Amino acid sequence: MSFSGVKTEISICRSSSSSTWTGGGMPWVIEDAGRLSVASGARLALGSGVVVKFGRGASLRVDGLLTTGGSSTRPVVFTSLEDDVAGGDTNVDGDATAPLKGAWDGIEVRDGGNADLTLVSLRWADDALRVLSGATTTLLGCEIERSSFRG
Numbered sequence: 001m002s003f004s005g006v007k008t009e010i011s012i013c014r015s016s017s018s019s020t021w022t023g024g025g026m027p028w029v030i031e032d033a034g035r036l037s038v039a040s041g042a043r044l045a046l047g048s049g050v051v052v053k054f055g056r057g058a059s060l061r062v063d064g065l066l067t068t069g070g071s072s073t074r075p076v077v078f079t080s081l082e083d084d085v086a087g088g089d090t091n092v093d094g095d096a097t098a099p100l101k102g103a104w105d106g107i108e109v110r111d112g113g114n115a116d117l118t119l120v121s122l123r124w125a126d127d128a129l130r131v132l133s134g135a136t137t138t139l140l141g142c143e144i145e146r147s148s149f150r151g
Contacts, residue, residue: 017042023049023074027087030104033057038064040112049074051087054104054125062113062135072141080104080124098106102126102148109115117142 021028021044021110023147030036032055038044046052048071052060060066060078067139070076077086082104084090091097111116111134120142122128128147 018045019043020045020047021050021052022047023051027051027053027090029055029081030054030058030060031055036060038062038066038113040064042093043067045069046076048076048119051077051079053079053081053083053090055081056103057105059105059111060107062109062115063111064076064113066107066109066113066115066117068117068120070121070141072119075119075143076117076120077121078107078123078125079121083124086121087123091118099124099146101146106130106147108132109137111135121145123147 034055035058040063044066046068048069068076079086080099081091082097082103083098101124103124106127106129108130110132114136116138118140122144124143125147125148127149128144
């Protein structure tokens with residue numbers, strides 16, 4: 001299954017499913033207090049140029065497999081909904097808001113989860129990347145910046 005475009009609160013990737021998101025010019029949006037979940041046994045692959053924006057209190061929880069295929073010219077970006085630099089002015093408010101450290105919760109890789117992150121830019125999160133006991137995470141060419149904690 002493949003998706004491209006603006007999405008709101010998502011809880012996809014049930015056990016044994018696989019999804020691929022492509023960078024089609026529009027960012028993926030997880031609304032305030034929403035959660036993007038990758039269930040145990042499921043896989044979510046993010047292609048080059050994918051931008052995922054998170055509203056206040058939103059997060060990404062990985063119990064399955066998260067993979068990214070960013071490139072040096074088109075990294076995969078996880079950022080705040082208020083970040084107009086990546087993916088444009090998604091919240092359509094011009095210069096009325098700007099991202100702040102801790103704008104969204106961050107990525108949590110849980111026991112049994114696996115995150116294979118290649119050429120990712122992770123910005124404006126609270127705790128950018130939490131890897132719990134029993135989880136596996138590989139980072140290659142990643143940038144964690146402007147976060148409250150760990151980045």
